[in-house]
Amino acid sequence: MTRLETRGVPLGPIPARAGIGLRFVHHDALLEERPAVGWIEAHTENYFHEGAAPRALERARANYPLSMHGVGLGLGSADGVDRAHLGRVRRAIDRFEPALVSEHACWGHAGGEFFNDLLPLPYTEEAVALLASHVREAQDFLGVQLLIENVSAYVTFQHSHLSEWEFLAAVVAASGCGLLLDINNIYVSAQNLGLDAEGFIAGVPAESVREIHLAGHARNGAILIDDHGSAVCEEVWQLYTRAIARLGPKPTLIEWDNDIPALATLVAEAARADRVLEELHGLAA
Amino acid sequence: MASLRELQQSFAAALRDPSAACPVVPAANLSIYRGNVRHAFRSALEQSFPVIRRRVGDDYFGQLAHHYRGQFPSRSGDLHFVGANFADFLADHLRGGDYAWLADLARIEWSREEALISPELPTVGAEVLAGFSPEQLADLVFTLQPSLHLRSSSYPVFSIWLANQAADAPPVDQSCGHECGLIRIRAESLEVIRLEPRLFSYLSALAGGAALGEAMDVAGLDETALLSSLGFVFSEELVIAVSLTT
Numbered sequence: 427m428t429r430l431e432t433r434g435v436p437l438g439p440i441p442a443r444a445g446i447g448l449r450f451v452h453h454d455a456l457l458e459e460r461p462a463v464g465w466i467e468a469h470t471e472n473y474f475h476e477g478a479a480p481r482a483l484e485r486a487r488a489n490y491p492l493s494m495h496g497v498g499l500g501l502g503s504a505d506g507v508d509r510a511h512l513g514r515v516r517r518a519i520d521r522f523e524p525a526l527v528s529e530h531a532c533w534g535h536a537g538g539e540f541f542n543d544l545l546p547l548p549y550t551e552e553a554v555a556l557l558a559s560h561v562r563e564a565q566d567f568l569g570v571q572l573l574i575e576n577v578s579a580y581v582t583f584q585h586s587h588l589s590e591w592e593f594l595a596a597v598v599a600a601s602g603c604g605l606l607l608d609i610n611n612i613y614v615s616a617q618n619l620g621l622d623a624e625g626f627i628a629g630v631p632a633e634s635v636r637e638i639h640l641a642g643h644a645r646n647g648a649i650l651i652d653d654h655g656s657a658v659c660e661e662v663w664q665l666y667t668r669a670i671a672r673l674g675p676k677p678t679l680i681e682w683d684n685d686i687p688a689l690a691t692l693v694a695e696a697a698r699a700d701r702v703l704e705e706l707h708g709l710a711a
Numbered sequence: 712m713a714s715l716r717e718l719q720q721s722f723a724a725a726l727r728d729p730s731a732a733c734p735v736v737p738a739a740n741l742s743i744y745r746g747n748v749r750h751a752f753r754s755a756l757e758q759s760f761p762v763i764r765r766r767v768g769d770d771y772f773g774q775l776a777h778h779y780r781g782q783f784p785s786r787s788g789d790l791h792f793v794g795a796n797f798a799d800f801l802a803d804h805l806r807g808g809d810y811a812w813l814a815d816l817a818r819i820e821w822s823r824e825e826a827l828i829s830p831e832l833p834t835v836g837a838e839v840l841a842g843f844s845p846e847q848l849a850d851l852v853f854t855l856q857p858s859l860h861l862r863s864s865s866y867p868v869f870s871i872w873l874a875n876q877a878a879d880a881p882p883v884d885q886s887c888g889h890e891c892g893l894i895r896i897r898a899e900s901l902e903v904i905r906l907e908p909r910l911f912s913y914l915s916a917l918a919g920g921a922a923l924g925e926a927m928d929v930a931g932l933d934e935t936a937l938l939s940s941l942g943f944v945f946s947e948e949l950v951i952a953v954s955l956t957t
Contacts, residue, residue, distance in 0.1 A: 471789050475828030478899055498788025504716035511788045536716075536723040540785040542751040542793075543744060545722065546735075552715050580743045581735035585712060618740070651743065 440465045440491050440525050440637070442675035443703060444696035446689075447495075447682060453482035455689040457489070463696050465491040465525075467679050471498045473522065474514045483522060493526040493637070493679070494518060495606075500534025501560040501574075502547045508535070516568050526637060526677075528573035528606045529564070531557060531594060548583035549593040558600035565603065573636050574598075575606035578614040578643075578652035590621070591629040598634045605630065607673075608639035609666045610658065614650040623665055632673045640666060640699060641681040655684035658695060667702050675707040752780050752793060759794035759824045762875045763801075763817055767810075778804065791828065794821060812871075812885065815864035819872050822860035822894040823901060829858035831896055837945040839953050847955060848937075849924025853917050853944060854952035856895060861906075861915050863891035869905045897948060913940055914949075922956040 443464030448456065450472070466486060473480045473494075486492070498511055519527060532544040547553045557574075565572050574597060576590060588596070594605055607630060616623035640663075642656030658666075658680070670676065680695040713721070713734065725733040725741050726748055733741060753776040757764050764772045783796040798821055802814035834856070843851060862868075867883055869892045874880045891911040894903050906914070909930045916926035923941075927933075932940055944950050 471791075474789055475791065476830040477828045477896070481899075498790075500788060504714075504719050508788060514789065533719055534788060536719045538784075538786065539723065540788055541723070541726060541744075541748045542755070542785055542788065542790055543747045545719075545744065548715065548718055550715070556715055580740040581737065583718060584734045584736060585718065649740065649743065 440493055440677040442677055442707075444678045444680065444699035445490075445493070446680050446692045446696050448483070448486060449683065449686055450479060450482075451686055452689045452692075453479075453486065456486055457482075459689060460489065461689060461693040463490070463693060464700075465493060465677065467493040467495050467526075467681075468522075468524075470494045470496040470515055470518050470527075473518055480521065487522055492522060492524045493528065493677075494522060494524040495575075496527070496529040497544065498534065498540075498542070499529050499564065500532060500540070500545070501529055501564060502531060502533035502553060502557045503535045503560075504533070504556060505536055505538075507560050507563055508540075512564060512567055515564075519568060519570065526573060527568065527570045528575055528637065530575045530577050531597065532577045544577040546577065546579045546581060546583070547593075549586035549588040549590060550583075551588075551596075554588075554593060554596040554600060558597045558603075561597065561601040561603045565601070571602065571604055573604040573606040575608050575639065576611050576615075577608075578611040578618075578650075580618055580649065582619050589625070589629065590615070591626050595629075595631050595634070598631060604636040605634045606637045606639060607635050607669065607676075608641070609669055610639065610641045610643055610662050611652060613659075613662050613665055614643050614652045617650050624668070627665065627669045627672060630673075635673050635676055638666070638669065638673075638676045638678045639681055640678060640695070641683075653684050654681050656682075657691075658698075663698070663702075666699070667706070670702055670706050675703050678703065749777075749780075751790065752776060752785060755785075755790035755793040756797065760797060760817060760820045762820055762872055763813060765875050765878065765880075766813070766816070766871070775801070775804070791824075794824060797821065812864070812866035812868060815862070815866055815868045816871055818864075819862055819868055819894060819903070822862055823903070826858040826860055826894050826896050826901065829856075829896060831858065831899070832856060832951045834948040835950050835953060837941065839950075840941075843953075843955070849922060850956045851923045852920065852954050852956050853923070853950050854954070855914075855918050855944070855949045856897075856951055858896040859918060859949060860894040861891070861911060861918060862894065863889070863911060865889050869903065872903060873905075895949075910940070910943065914944070917944065 441464045445465035446463050448466045448468045473483050530544050612623050612626050640658045641654045644651045644653045678699045721733045724731040756776050779800045798814050798817035801817050805811045867887045867890045869890045871883045892905040913926050913930035916929040
């Protein structure tokens with residue numbers, strides 16, 4: 427942990443409270459308003475380079491525990507881990523010293539083309555072995571435990587024969603990673619594909635869950651689209667409450683990436699998550 | 712049973728071509744992924760080239776993004792790099808047509824994108840020259856701010872870029888011809904400045920590593936311009952180091 431002490435800034439662990447996803451438009455407001463949120467999370471790829479954005483994040487992290495959340499590694503890609511991208515993640519970790527580092531249970535590139543999307547994996551032993559080996563490769567290189575997040579899905583592979591939570595539990599067992607449980611993604615996938623959201627919450631290994639995401643989605647006919655463009659819906663709040671009752675208090679992030687509202691709106695959503703945590707478990711300091 | 716690699720290859724093919732088969736259900740929902748991928752690419756391109764988007768409109772920009780992605784698909788999980796070849800693509804795609812100047816406008820916008828993610832290093836002032844004798848001046852080499860980009864075009868692309876910072880900009884008279892200038896970050900702000908051609912040549916030579924005397928020769932500046940040309944690089948806070956050529 428010497429790396430965390432080099433700047434003399436009080437950092438993590440990320441408390442079991444609500445935090446907010448930090449987006450560029452809120453960099454100034456966060457510093458001026460200093461909202462009482464427990465922590466912040468930044469998209470790792472947004473801070474790979476020099477310039478105003480990383481300077482703003484350095485100022486923000488002096489006031490809040492920081493988690494860094496990647497969207498670009500595509501660790502489930504059969505073609506392998508992009509070592510150049512992994513190197514940039516490591517430089518970001520060295521620079522910003524996050525208390526948690528996360529990525530997704532997905533793939534993102536094939537045949538040299540990157541799709542810049544969180545693409546679904548088949549839930550098979552082969553995919554468990556491949557994702558787990560890439561997670562281990564990344565963890566060894568980065569020197570941190572990764573949390574792996576369940577993604578929203580719009581299709582299932584005919585080859586899948588594990589449930590999603592069995593798949594994730596097997597990846598945890600084979601790689602030593604933790605889980606980032608996205609409650610909205612569980613809900614969206616369950617609605618779209620006729621899956622069992624309650625079974626997911628009941629089946630996931632509680633001790634491996636180290637963070638929770640909450641976000642809004644859009645409806646397009648019968649399909650729910652995970653667009654992070656609105657408030658968390660009531661069904662997802664109810665699922666979250668049952669998840670917290672079963673899993674115990676967990677750091678909970680409010681994500682909002684499109685039609686981003688004023689910072690105060692995110693802070694209000696975070697306060698609601700804090701109330702759930704407090705009512706069920708008492709609020710962590 | 713298909714391997715994971717084969718499944719991802721068939722999924723990738725279905726992302727490029729709606730008629731390609733992929734063993735997922737419901738297969739119709741692959742269109743959501745196709746839309747997401749298209750949107751991510753186009754949004755990244757739009758972020759890097761807002762003036763091009765403004766000049767050509769949404770529909771045509773979407774067509775350009777589609778053709779560009781066909782030739783230059785994303786090669787990284789970092790969307791910053793998506794636009795790296797867009798100016799070259801436009802030069803090829805629009806060659807000889809009425810919109811060939813868009814390629815040079817794109818080079819300014821890509822320089823802006825590169826400048827925005829460059830570090831700003833501490834500058835040195837003109838007092839650093841006191842450490843050298845007058846005879847050494849011609850042999851001085853200047854290291855300039857890494858965010859500095861120098862661009863020239865046979866079209867008035869700097870005027871076009873500057874005019875199009877607001878919506879509904881009037882068209883710029885294309886007949887006003889050649890322009891050159893610089894793009895850089897100073898005190899956390901973007902600067903896009905037109906330069907007089909000789910000053911541009913002089914700066915380009917310095918940026919290319921030429922010593923002061925050589926840069927002045929290249930730019931056709933005589934000794935009477937020594938102070939003003941030196942004054943420019945220092946007053947604009949462009950210099951981060953000065954050394955003697957070896």
